[in-house]
Amino acid sequence: MTEETSARGAAAGGGPGARPEGRWRTRGHIPFPLWLCIVVVYPVASLLFRLRYRHLERIPVRGPVLLVANHVSVLDPLACARLVFDRGRIPHFLAKETVFKGLAGTILRAAGQIPVARYSSTARGSLDAARADLQAGNLVVIYPEGSVTRDPAWWPMQARTGAAHLALTTDAVVVPVAQFGPQRVHDYHTKKLHLRLRTPTDYLVGEPIDLSALRAEVRAGRPLDTPLLRETTDLMMTRVRHQLAELRGEPAPAAVHPGPGHPRRDGIAGSAA
Template sequence: MSGWAERVRTWRPAPPPLPDHLEPILRDDDPEWFARELAIAAAPPWWVWLVLLRRFSWLVDLFGRVEVTGSLPEQLRRGPLLLAANHVGDFDPVVVAVALHRLGVVPRIMATGGIITAPVAGPLLERAGAIRVDRGTQLARHAVRVTEVALVHGGHVVAYPEGRVGLDPDGWPERGRTGMARLALGVRVPVIPVSQWGAQEVLQYGNDWGKLRTLARSLVRRPVLRVHVGPPVFMEDLQVGRVGDANRARMRIAAAITRGLVPLRAASRPLHPDPTRPTTGAAAFPGGVVPEDIP
């Protein structure tokens, strides 16, 4: 590899200094990126990220019309937030970031390790506050620690309870895992449901040349990219560590996201077919029907 190519591959923006009070968290066997992400999580939002959100979010509207409903009261925006979103496709983190910024939120989005390790784009995302999640590995616990630090320092963290792009045949949110629920109960921050629909039409699921084809098609079709932000999920009666409460919190979060999704889907075209998308998942609430008596 040439020297120029190697410099591009290894380039990353300089992180902020790690605060002294976070030094005790580090261990000798931690990955090299852990201290860097802790420092970013504890720091105010990166000015470059703010400029991108303020000045260039219109670029997302080239691929679809972003429509945002719901609101976030100022008292919530001033403090830490855990924003729980359904995951419909690879383009939706961009849509969610733009939509939340229009409501006064500067999001820090949880992202897979594969994205964060990509040259140039990965380091930029990390410096902008994205939190690396290495699913299915021992390193996944580091994402929890980084998220906790971000929340303690007033951050607005976007997480996907499903842990992946949803694979329910009809596109309804899956039940997800209990990790986010346990985190919310442990840190005791408001959990805001974020429901979205339409971004799955911009980029297909499969990682092949079809992604470019669907991206180009969206420039012409310009699907409506709908995002709805609901009220906080009620979890004041639940406790971290009490038997069954993590599962109850998980189901309440899935129910809130599903309820917010129903009107978005009703106002949209039928589900756009994507033959590259597996249909092996199961919805938490099939057909979007959420019982009134969620425990």
């Protein structure tokens, strides 16, 4: 386990403290609304979390990336944004539509974040926006569970299939990420905020998932039906669960906790809260 500073050096292939390849230039032009987000998020994440990364170098510094992560807290985007930024990328999150209200919502939209109207027909437009973002070569963060896990022990719950749509209809590198720690600051289950500085927060970045065979089937005409989307979703989330087990040093339970409510048949996913 390495701290955030030495992890950035390891990502570069150099010694501790070295900058990862392209840390600044790969971020490209940063518009003013995004700078506003960075000015808020970066120091807050640094104060709240003592971030510890494993294999940060597995996140490509260029090209389209779909980062698939488990969801343990409403504060996940703060810590994950710092993770991605430390790798020299700009994260674009799919987040629930209620976050995009007022001035803050205007800034988030201008900063490239993507609202999701869950359980509605307009959710498909969110996937289209995320797909366009990936096709433009950006990095998109998605939480396939669609909401903070309801599992009492913080293991991933049943995921929706929106992430699978994106993974199968783009050429993005699909990177599974396990995280554990933000729930110690905000416990979604009890709705309690436990403000403390530098809470240990761990990330394990997995090897990219090879979806070439399934993508070839889709290009050959296989429909994006429920069995295919569920197969792809389970493949991604199994990787995340195994990484989380490694991160926590304990085996994942055999059963997967069910998600809340009754998801739409097309399984639109991806909110950041």
